[in-house]
Amino acid sequence: RDYGADIVRLWVASSDYTVDVRAGKNIFKQLSEAYRKMRNTARFMLGNIGDFNPATDMVAEDQLFEIDRWALKSCNSLTANVRAAYDNYDFSRAYHAIYNFCVIDMSNFYMDVIKDRLYCADEHARRCAQTALYRILVDFTKLVAPILCFTSQEIWDFMPKTEGMNKYVVFEQMPKAGQYAADEAFKAKWAQLIAVRDEVKKVLEQARAEKTIGASLEASVTLYCNDAVYDLLNSIPMDELADLMIVSHVELVKGEGGAASAVEGLGVAAAHATGDKCERCWKYSASIGSHPAHPTLCARCASVVEA
Secondary structure: OOOOHHHHHHHHHHHHOOOOOOHHHHHHHHHHHHHHHHHHHHHHHHOOOOOOOOOOOOOOHHHHOOOHHHHHHHHHHHHHHHHHHHHHHOOOHHHHHHHHHHHHHHHHHHHHHHHHHHOOOOOOHHHHHHHHHHHHHHHHHHOOOOOHHHHHHHHHHOOOOOOOOOOOOHHHHOOOEEEEEEEEOHHHHHHHHHHHHHHHHHHHHHEEEEEOOOOHHHHHEEEEOOOOHHHHHHOOOOOHHHHHHHHOEEEEEEEOOOEEEEOOEEEEEEEEEEOEEEOOOOEEEOOOOOOOOOOOOOOHHHHHHHH
């Protein structure tokens, strides 16, 4: 009565039926929080594809940003795990895979990183992020439909459709793993990039505690690298690397320096970024006011606004 039918279904799916199944107010309260995280993940994706027409705006996979391809491959892993769980009637495993995907892969990482592209970047960069979000949302909605039947249909109703998509999500075929499969080199590369990002976040937290910076976009980060780490990080454009770290500027330096990290061959130092703050993207840049018609914007934002 207090939480609704989908929360009851989520309780059933999350329960390990090989042992005694427990129920109580605290359990349903915890599940309602888990449901809220999953619903809010879908809500973020829906909210950012409102002007996206999959028939005309879809970007080919080989033209997407690397992080967009990483997100699609993460969704591919989710599909493989959830389908295997459903095939074995292991609904608890399916629930945990979906929850972890929403919280760890999407909310805490991918969707946090792409906010700048969705809100501030040029048309192509934005469409790349929207393409990944749309593809992920389609598969995600199909995967959660057996558990969250009402919520999945609510998402489906608001989703832009392509020709051949059913009115009701329960009539759709489950997505198949392999569509966005990644090779081992790509997986290893992004596992290391995420590890570097985690080390940068630790240094930013220390800088925040020392009042050197407030928000992370106030920071400029210097990464001291050995040859292997330098080659890894230098394979990503510097503006994309800064977006990955959610800072205004990143500089790569070969050699030792900065705070030691858990990533071998990496040292990290953070300082307050130089330049002024762009009132549109909130990044600090020396290019603020370079466009006479937009004295408070950085060069990138001024060109986007002009376009």
